[in-house]
Amino acid sequence: MKFSSPSQVEALAQMKTHPYQATSFYLNTDKSQHPLKAINAAYKGLLNQARLELEGKELSREARKSLLDDLEKISQFCTNRLNAWKAPGLALFCCSARNIWQELELPHGPRNRLIQDFDFYTRPLSAILEKFKKLCAFLVNRREACWYEIHMAEVRLLDSLASEVPKKVKKGGFEGYESKRIERHIDALLMEHFKKAAQKTFDILKQNHFDWLLVGCDDQFYPQLEPLFHSYVKGKLKGRIKARPGTEASRVLEECLTLEEKLKREEEEALVKKFVAELERGGRAVSGLVDTLRKLNSFEVQHLIITHNFSKPGRVCPDCHGLFANEELCPACKVKTEAVADIVDEAIEVALNRNIPLTQVSSPTRLEHYGSIGAFLKYKPQK
């Protein structure tokens, strides 16, 4: 099943597996970035580690059997299905004792992980929902208009409109006054068509809570169309596309996704630029793993910025859950810290739990020069 809506996250969150535990499995299956061999190695590594962790857990015989069965089913699924798997991400949720098994195709590669706990682990799904903008493509020519919704790499026709606007009369067919009169009449009909379309665009944007509007319209008409947009519509307008009414939906989707990628990239670059400027003037910003984790531990982070797929092993305090790059002893609790495979992942989880804005930027940007991680701070750091 394709992952496409918040209701799927809610349904999973509400599934109860008590007294058994649930298994949640996420795999980055983006073959444009990782060869199949690496994807296979990743899932096998996750399964091996989960089996090791299970050995150390105190569980009833039935509860342990259910979790082991989950791992076996995941292993079977990956062996049989990964070869032909097309989506860039895979999520599996299961609880063998409760007969629960759900597979989701994800539109974006998640971080690889396998979690066995009392609830299904859905945070990465919420993160994917947040990542994808909801776009409206409004395509218009002199007779037709149509509106598409583009979300989670899927396209859907929302509405369309057709008006009776005759073609322009050929020069020479009519003379003088009569010809001008007809031309004015056609112009008025055309204006009426654009007005209707602009109003409908407003209604559709309001009803569906779109993030961005993209418009496909010939240059000759655009100066007439744009002033008709309500200020709310103008606020959502992010760019122009080449698609027109009649363009195949798959082409509309492709063009919108390409533009979305470009616009997001520009947003990320602007954010990194602002971050670097703040750092260099010694303002409210911090960079590098050690310092960023320290500020996260002391609740000073306002906005966390990380290069996509940046990952480093680290340590976590079992008492205060402080995160560290390499402290053997927690400086606050004086307790021995525990090793974790990916401390960046832990930092992301903390940010999500505390509702700290988090931006993951695609490399290359100047952020890598500053340790691939940093944060805007609530206060200016003390020197």
Ligand SMILES: [Zn+2]
């Ligand atoms: Zn501690």
